[in-house]
Amino acid sequence: MKSIKKVGFIGLGDQGGPMAEAIGGQGFDLHVWARRPASLAAVRAVPHVAHEAVAELARSVELIALCLRDDADIWNLLTDQDLLASAAPGAIIVNHGTGDPEEAERIGAHVAQAGAVYLDAPVSGGSPGARARTLTTFAGGPAEAFEAARQVFAAFSDTVRLMGPVGAGQLTKLFNNALTLTNMKNVEDVLALAEQVGLNVPALIDIVGASSGGSAALRALGTDITPELADHVQHLMRKDIRHFAHAVRRHGARPDEVLERGLAGASGLVPAAELVTRSRA
Template sequence: MSDNKPTVGFIGFGDQGAPIAQAIADGGYPLHVWARRPESLMALEGHAFTTHSSVSELAAVSDIVGLCLREDSDNLQVAVEGRLLENMRRGAVLVNHGTGLPQAARELARLAEPYGVEVLDAPVSGGRAVALARQLTTIVGGRTQVVERLTPVFRTFSKEVIHVGPARSGQYGKLFNNALMMMNHQNVIEVLDLARSLELPTRPLLDVLRSGSATSFALQAIGPSITSENVHHLQPLELLDMQLFSGAVDALGNQARTVVERAIDGARRLDELTAVVGA
């Protein structure tokens, strides 16, 4: 990296990727982008950026490359088949902001090592509304020195940057976070089921739960962030995350089964919860 702000390449402009890229550009970092579908770059209108015609071209000019793609297989396709790693500079840093398996994060770091490229797994938590407010929590796995170098970039879109540990730790942190949120959603559903059986009015009870010691982000998010309008978009993503969580803790066997099952149940009933809260 030069004495000036490092050049940041970015790939992946979905619900969270686009706001992250916007924040990086507005933070004064030279932003270079590539998109499989050029129309997705419309999300960056009004922000300074340079478009490239290939992954290789973007890689060659970037000190840092951020990926915010849907699945681990997408990362590998871009990094290997798209020749991203092959064309990145030695000492450059590849950052994965997507959610995936810790095992895949470690594999990406292994593939990057021969090219002298550092890799951080840095998934984000908070959802689209929080991303637009630039208040995400960024959960980072990787070498301490590299995390420290990139923290100013992360702070352009984050309220918290938490270094959890070595490569793959960021993904573990994100998956445990999501699993506990889904378990909390299941808790809320079960409490409301009991209340309805007693014919208690739902809305005042929700006011109590949100204002009292029982409150949680999972409870607060129903309504403002998770609504009947977007739940059918969010629910498959949460179920995918719970599948990833199950795969991440599979080696623990029966020790993890209760947590996994409860988290999956919470994700499956997310639409039911929004319907009850909105009633």
């Protein structure tokens, strides 16, 4: 198993920025590229090399981590910006974003044909988990590449697991998100009823959060998902639950009921975030 020393990172957003910072803080030789120079502020606290082109970064590292919006962005970097053509033979390319498992398989095959190795390794925990270095990383791909990359994942994760071949990481993340979304619908319904009967909603969130009714959805709605962010998060939730339904149907199972409840959870996010904010005014 090779020891990774040089790590490239692309996607220095709210989640990717703290992940890259964690990698640099663990002593890896960190290389970054960003579309906007302002994004480089995310890694200013740690040693790093900023590249002007994707291809230049790809030639300089052994592992390239991508934390982007969707699969189309992955393809753009791989082909249009020459990441794959410039990567060294045997380089490990990791997708930390959430996407379609079937598309992950296509990307993995394309990367393997070019002589590199692909891991789909989406993460759970959002920007708070990235800042706290407590993300969960669900990986899919060759075991040897996973073991080499594990040391990098450990920089920003407290739980890392190989779930199977390429695509298994995405499938696991989508099941995780399906549970989060359906739980969010439960939270939205219960908090709306609590307001209607005159219960102290902030006190309810605090006490239930420490009780058997607590959940990640309840914690997020009470803290990280503000009315300002809810619309953006809602869009991501809808994308993920549809990816989940497509993946489940591909395997011959029926996701209809979970899909319906997940979409309802996404649709109710904005008013629920507004309810929590209103109750704390």
